[in-house]
Amino acid sequence: xxxxxxxxxxxxxxxxxxxxxxxxxxxxxxxxxxxxxxxxxxxxxxxxxxxxxxxxxxxxxxxxxxxxxxxxxxxxxxxxxxxxxxxxxxxxxxxxxxxxxxxxxxxxxxxxxxxxxxxxxxxxxxxxx
Numbered sequence: 001x002x003x004x005x006x007x008x009x010x011x012x013x014x015x016x017x018x019x020x021x022x023x024x025x026x027x028x029x030x031x032x033x034x035x036x037x038x039x040x041x042x043x044x045x046x047x048x049x050x051x052x053x054x055x056x057x058x059x060x061x062x063x064x065x066x067x068x069x070x071x072x073x074x075x076x077x078x079x080x081x082x083x084x085x086x087x088x089x090x091x092x093x094x095x096x097x098x099x100x101x102x103x104x105x106x107x108x109x110x111x112x113x114x115x116x117x118x119x120x121x122x123x124x125x126x127x128x129x
Contacts, residue, residue, distance in 0.1 A: 005114040008107035009076075013066030015103060016079060020059030023052070038093040055082060073115035076108060077122075083108040 022028045034042055046052045059082065062075040087101030112119075 001114065005111065008110045008114075009066050009069065009072055012076075012079070012083075012104065012107040012111065013063045015063070016059040016082075017063030017067060020056045020063055023056035024060075034094060036093075038089065041089070041093065058082070072111070073118040076111040076115055077119070080108050080112065 018028075033039075045055075058078060062079045065071050065075040066079075083101075083104040087105040090097040090099075090101035
């Protein structure tokens with residue numbers, strides 16, 4: 001379990017670091033041209049002026065965190081909504097890219113299971129304040 005956790009943590013961290021940095025540095029030579037609803041969603045996120053840069057910054061910081069194994073359980077939770085949305089985007093709006101979504105959601109779900117003991121406090125039905 002420990003080795004699998006390390007592999008999935010490093011894989012997820014690497015993917016998020018690379019694709020997050022690409023937004024700022026543009027080193028991946030292709031830019032997929034989406035059409036229809038996929039293009040509208042991406043244009044809307046970029047058009048706000050802050051959501052896309054914020055999301056990419058979270059990806060870079062989260063990717064680094066997972067790679068160096070600092071605050072990894074926290075960033076596994078922070079990155080999960082991004083993983084879920086990438087998975088849904090690539091399975092519903094751009095089905096040809098479904099594999100990319102799988103490469104994010106599977107390691108993220110595995111890390112959620114592997115780090116479950118750190119999340120006990122998040123699942124309290126009625127917290128005592």
